[in-house]
Amino acid sequence: MSALKPKIDLAVGDTITGPTRPLTTTRVGWYSVGLLSAAAGRLMPIQFNIHTDDEYARSQGLPAAIADGMHSTNWLSTMLSEHFGEHYLVRGALRTKFIKPTYVNVPITTKGVVTAKTDSADGGTVYQLDVWCEDDKGEKLTVGDASATVVD
């Protein structure tokens, strides 16, 4: 994050983006371990599940292992915090729907577009955005919306 309370100068229609990253097996493993460790309060080993094991995923009716939907959600959240800082972290919201499975090694790019800019009751400005993750063909895999309230 470049600043905790960055100056925001976005207009309706402006876009924000994050980096393009292949969702590798290694990354899937990082999130599996990190989530479990954060929930347990101690370092946990990787578990075999639909995110980490193709055979188990197929036993569940899936064609292959799929990334945890939180992977794309986390990357969208980082994109928002990098652009809005505390305006998102303290007075923000993020909603995501995992509309298509994300398979291993697919390059993922996070994107957002400002859809509205309104006044808040306390004199701030509320930015509303549509956000999504897309693959290298431009197909949206995760979609959602977000907000950040900027109070100077």
Added chain:
Amino acid sequence: MLGKTIGDLETGDVFEPIRYTVTPFICSEYAHAMEDPAEIYYSSATPLGRQVRPPTMIHADKMRILEANCNDERRVAGVHTDDARIHYEYSAKQHSLAYVGEELVVSGRIVERYTKRGRDYLYYELKVETAEGRLVTTYNDRTLLSYRPNEEK
């Protein structure tokens, strides 16, 4: 019904709240897992002066409260059922930052259990507050209980 598996949860079930203290380890571990390089999650060496809980760590809080309320499916401990659960929707609103050293209380309920196109879903409502009552995060979650349709089981 509480006390069994996630697949046994029903509309109206109210979770027994859980409490835990935010530690440096869980903040940095979760932030590393999501590849967020913001220093506020790793140390107090920032203008905030305190290490911060990542906002999407509500996902770990959901795991914690399920672990405490579903004795026969403790996924953090590796106790699974035949069905994998598939997360479908995340919706979090942030109200304040939570810092290392603060005690958090996670509470919540099952707003609705329903069937759509032969598959069962749970719609959760969770809340994270500090022990002093300051609201941190409110959260809704939609999870598919099994990818396989009911008629194929």
